[in-house]
Amino acid sequence: MSLFAALTDKPWLSPGLGAEARARPDERPGPWDKGIGLGLFLFVVTMLFVLLTAAYLMRMGAHGGAEAGSGSHGASHWHAVGEPPLLWINTAMLVASSIVFHAALTATRAGPSLASRALLLVGGLLGIAFLAGQIALWRILDDCTHALALGDAACAVRAAAPASAAPVWAANPATAFFYLISGLHGLHILGGLAAWALTGKRVLAGGAGIVRAVQLCARYWDYMLLVWLVMMGLFVST
Amino acid sequence: MATIADDLRPLHHPKSWVGKYVWSQDHKIIAIQYAVTAIGVGIFALVLSFIMRLQLALPGQFQFIQPDNYLQFVTMHGMIMVVYLLTALLLGGFGNYLIPLMIGARDMVFPFVNMLSYWFYLLSVIVLFAGLFVPGGPTGGGWTLYPPQTILEGTPGASWGILMMMASLAIFVVAFTMGGLNYVTTVLQARTKGMTLMRMPCSVWGIFVASIMGLLAFPALFVAAIMTVFDSIAGTSFFVPTIVSMGKTLGHAGGSPILFQHLFWFFGHPEVYIVALPAFGIVSDLISVHARKNLFGYRMMVWAIIIIGALSFFVWAHHMYVSGMNPYFGFFFATSTLIIAIPTAIKVYNWLLTLWRGNIHFHVPMLFAIAFLFTFIHGGLSGLFLGNVSVDVPLSDTFFVIGHFHMVMGVSPVLVIFGAIYHWYPKITGRMWDERLARLHFWITFIGAYAIFLPMHYIGMLGVPRRYYALGETVFIPQSVHYANMGITIAAGIVFAAQALFFYNMIVSLFRGAKADPNPWGAASLEWQTAETPPGHGNWGATLPTVYRWAYDYSVPGAARDFIPQNEAPGGTAEPHPS
Numbered sequence: 001m002s003l004f005a006a007l008t009d010k011p012w013l014s015p016g017l018g019a020e021a022r023a024r025p026d027e028r029p030g031p032w033d034k035g036i037g038l039g040l041f042l043f044v045v046t047m048l049f050v051l052l053t054a055a056y057l058m059r060m061g062a063h064g065g066a067e068a069g070s071g072s073h074g075a076s077h078w079h080a081v082g083e084p085p086l087l088w089i090n091t092a093m094l095v096a097s098s099i100v101f102h103a104a105l106t107a108t109r110a111g112p113s114l115a116s117r118a119l120l121l122v123g124g125l126l127g128i129a130f131l132a133g134q135i136a137l138w139r140i141l142d143d144c145t146h147a148l149a150l151g152d153a154a155c156a157v158r159a160a161a162p163a164s165a166a167p168v169w170a171a172n173p174a175t176a177f178f179y180l181i182s183g184l185h186g187l188h189i190l191g192g193l194a195a196w197a198l199t200g201k202r203v204l205a206g207g208a209g210i211v212r213a214v215q216l217c218a219r220y221w222d223y224m225l226l227v228w229l230v231m232m233g234l235f236v237s238t
Numbered sequence: 239m240a241t242i243a244d245d246l247r248p249l250h251h252p253k254s255w256v257g258k259y260v261w262s263q264d265h266k267i268i269a270i271q272y273a274v275t276a277i278g279v280g281i282f283a284l285v286l287s288f289i290m291r292l293q294l295a296l297p298g299q300f301q302f303i304q305p306d307n308y309l310q311f312v313t314m315h316g317m318i319m320v321v322y323l324l325t326a327l328l329l330g331g332f333g334n335y336l337i338p339l340m341i342g343a344r345d346m347v348f349p350f351v352n353m354l355s356y357w358f359y360l361l362s363v364i365v366l367f368a369g370l371f372v373p374g375g376p377t378g379g380g381w382t383l384y385p386p387q388t389i390l391e392g393t394p395g396a397s398w399g400i401l402m403m404m405a406s407l408a409i410f411v412v413a414f415t416m417g418g419l420n421y422v423t424t425v426l427q428a429r430t431k432g433m434t435l436m437r438m439p440c441s442v443w444g445i446f447v448a449s450i451m452g453l454l455a456f457p458a459l460f461v462a463a464i465m466t467v468f469d470s471i472a473g474t475s476f477f478v479p480t481i482v483s484m485g486k487t488l489g490h491a492g493g494s495p496i497l498f499q500h501l502f503w504f505f506g507h508p509e510v511y512i513v514a515l516p517a518f519g520i521v522s523d524l525i526s527v528h529a530r531k532n533l534f535g536y537r538m539m540v541w542a543i544i545i546i547g548a549l550s551f552f553v554w555a556h557h558m559y560v561s562g563m564n565p566y567f568g569f570f571f572a573t574s575t576l577i578i579a580i581p582t583a584i585k586v587y588n589w590l591l592t593l594w595r596g597n598i599h600f601h602v603p604m605l606f607a608i609a610f611l612f613t614f615i616h617g618g619l620s621g622l623f624l625g626n627v628s629v630d631v632p633l634s635d636t637f638f639v640i641g642h643f644h645m646v647m648g649v650s651p652v653l654v655i656f657g658a659i660y661h662w663y664p665k666i667t668g669r670m671w672d673e674r675l676a677r678l679h680f681w682i683t684f685i686g687a688y689a690i691f692l693p694m695h696y697i698g699m700l701g702v703p704r705r706y707y708a709l710g711e712t713v714f715i716p717q718s719v720h721y722a723n724m725g726i727t728i729a730a731g732i733v734f735a736a737q738a739l740f741f742y743n744m745i746v747s748l749f750r751g752a753k754a755d756p757n758p759w760g761a762a763s764l765e766w767q768t769a770e771t772p773p774g775h776g777n778w779g780a781t782l783p784t785v786y787r788w789a790y791d792y793s794v795p796g797a798a799r800d801f802i803p804q805n806e807a808p809g810g811t812a813e814p815h816p817s
Contacts (some may be wrong), residue, residue, distance in 0.1 A: 006434060006435045006436060007435065007436065007537075007540070007541070007544075008537070009326055009434060009435075009436040010537065011434065011436045011437050011787070011788035012532065012536070012788055012790070012791075013538065013788040015786050015791075015808045016786055016787075017432050017784070017786060017807050018432075018434070021431050021432045021434075022458075025431075025783060026431060026782060026784070027781070027782045032347040032348070032423075032427055032428070033427075036423050036426055036427055037347065037348060037419055037420075037423045040419050040422055040423060041415075041419055042414055043453065044419075044453045044454075044457060047453070047454050047457040047458075048457040048460065049462050050460065051458050051501065051504070052461055053459055054500075055465070055476070055501060058494065058497050058500070059476060059493070059494055059497055070402045078490075078492070079474065079491035091793065095813075106639065126310075127532070145446060148306050152750065167472065167473065170472045170473045170475075171467070171473070171491075173476065173493075175491065176468065176472075176474040176475075176476065180465065182467060182647040183466075187790075201800075226327055227692070
């Protein structure tokens with residue numbers, strides 16, 4: 001039954017059981033599928049990052065427009081993060097992780113094998129590598145000795161406001177947003193790694209539902225990749 | 239026939255007392271844990287409100303109420319009531335208890351996550367209360383927590399208090415997300431055979447839509463909380479602009495305070511409806527059951543819940559007319575605010591039309607439901623004033639606003655909560671409460687609520703500002719305001735004391751109350767049809783109920799009784815479920 005039909009039903013007119021209900025067993029055997037739960041969670045995640053994007057754009061646009069050519073946004077003290085090479089390397093790692101998870105899913109569908117387990121392991125390890133890369137990137141962005149590589153943007157605000165006690169990354173709102181957004185994204189990856197570990201345990205134990213578990217793991221990973229690509233698009237395009 | 243005996247995996251069967259009542263995964267126990275915790279913190283917030291009233295009636299008479307304390311009381315009272323009491327009780331308490339029973343499920347879909355949700359909620363409460371003991375005390379920035387004020391020196395709790403508050407809120411959001419995912423997924427996935435979406439009682443609809451809204455809105459609070467913490471600890475400038483304080487330039491530069499307000503109210507306004515929609519749903523059920531009449535316009539009621547839920551995401555900036563945002567926004571948000579009155583009015587008319595020519599039984603839950611109609615209409619109408627920019631500007635930050643929102647989202651949902659507790663108490667505990675005490679509690683609370691909040695509208699129109707420690711010698715404030723403040727405080731004291739009747743009644747009835755009938759109100763919805771009262775673990779014994787009809791078959795012409803349970807087949811009688 002379509003949602004529209006369901007919501008326009010006149011329940012007082014038709015006591016009894018519809019054909020759909022009659023065909024149903026009295027009780028569905030558990031456990032419940034986690035697909036809908038995951039979908040809803042991703043919906044919450046989407047909301048979180050949409051709001052962060054809105055905040056990013058509003059903060060960037062605060063106090064007047066950009067000063068031509070400088071990449072600086074007037075009184076908002078905004079200096080774009082730029083495109084450190086590590087950003088691209090990390091992203092490539094997350095893409096690879098997602099691809100490997102899909103390979104693991106395909107292999108698991110074919111039946112439990114050493115290859116499927118190995119692929120699942122590699123997928124998670126690539127996720128860990130992504131996180132390690134992100135941490136390295138944070139260190140770079142907080143270090144003015146790398147200012148040259150970053151087009152001098154990260155340290156410009158800090159240098160202009162020597163009275164500030166804030167660390168380098170905090171003085172520039174663009175960098176601060178980068179820390180905030182990539183940090184929250186990293187926490188989601190960390191949560192994904194916990195789910196990955198649990199899935200790995202299940203896969204090693206064998207039994208029913210393994211394919212679905214790997215599938216949901218891969219789905220989560222795809223989504224985190226999508227979120228990251230959109231966020232990265234935001235960082236490099238503004 | 240598949241029965242629970244065939245597959246026990248979805249249910250966690252506790253073996254010990256601790257497993258059953260502490261680390262419980264049973265939705266009913268979790269509901270009670272949520273409710274008791276929420277009511278506990280609610281009592282604390284109620285005490286704070288009375289302390290504030292003492293100060294307003296007798297300014298400067300009490301040593302323990304200094305200006306800083308007063309602001310801290312204001313802040314803690316507001317935040318606790320809105321988030322830690324109302325949201326937690328309506329969704330964590332009633333949502334947990336009612337959803338599985340009303341849709342014919344054995345438990346929530348993810349019982350472990352449900353349990354975690356409660357423990358995270360408790361953690362958020364502990365962190366909140368820990369904020370009372372940090373250096374500088376809790377934050378006194380007002381429940382809206384606007385930066386830069388909240389994190390600047392001079393505001394109570396600007397260093398530690400605000401961090402504890404934000405940490406607590408962030409943990410609450412995590413707890414709510416775990417609970418909310420469960421409520422929504424359970425409604426989507428675990429409805430019993432025959433329970434179509436449009437056969438669900440309005441209580442479930444209200445809680446369901448409010449949970450979806452919470453999942454959408456709470457991330458905004460989460461983001462705002464984290465960004466404030468960054469500004470406070472790390473020295474970022476998300477919200478804090480360049481500030482020169484006492485001749486000294488602070489380290490922040492270029493932040494946008496309005497950005498915080500947008501984020502906060504993107505959560506804050508839907509939050510009003512996250513509290514209101516479950517109350518709307520529950521009151522619909524109370525009115526229908528106790529008027530022995532089907533709910534007038536059930537489909538419209540459901541659609542109105544959905545439409546209000548959706549529209550509530552487009553009205554947030556009506557809280558920000560005086561914030562300095564672009565004035566053209568005011569036009570848009572005033573319009574959307576007035577549009578939301580349409581589905582809300584549909585609901586009010588339908589409640590009244592449900593009562594119209596009904597066989598009304600003035601049981602205590604019904605008294606509270608009818609009282610809700612009064613206070614909600616009252617608070618809704620004063621909302622029309624504040625929704626208009628030109629009227630709002632002079633009334634902004636006055637006691638008119640306090641009177642308005644206490645009526646519409648303080649008193650109204652609380653009356654529904656009382657009605658709901660009286661209504662479902664016999665099912666939850668298996669005992670009946672004392673009728674005389676309950677009636678006394680109702681009348682004092684209802685009349686008292688008016689005695690407290692109605693005068694606030696008048697003193698607000700005179701321009702008396704909110705959140706002021708003392709009014710002092712102020713030209714535009716006549717002596718009558720001080721008399722009114724005294725009167726309000728006396729009424730508040732009486733209402734405050736009268737709540738003891740409720741708690742005494744609930745606790746004593748638990749042990750000495752008469753044994754309750756399994757369905758004392760003759761209600762048609764599924765939760766009253768359980769084999770055991772209170773319902774046992776797994777709710778339904780060996781087989782799940784099958785649903786043949788909607789939840790509002792009352793006074794059906796030709797029927798043997800004046801209600802037909804949802805699990806009664808057409809032409810047949812409902813068979814009690816074998817336990």
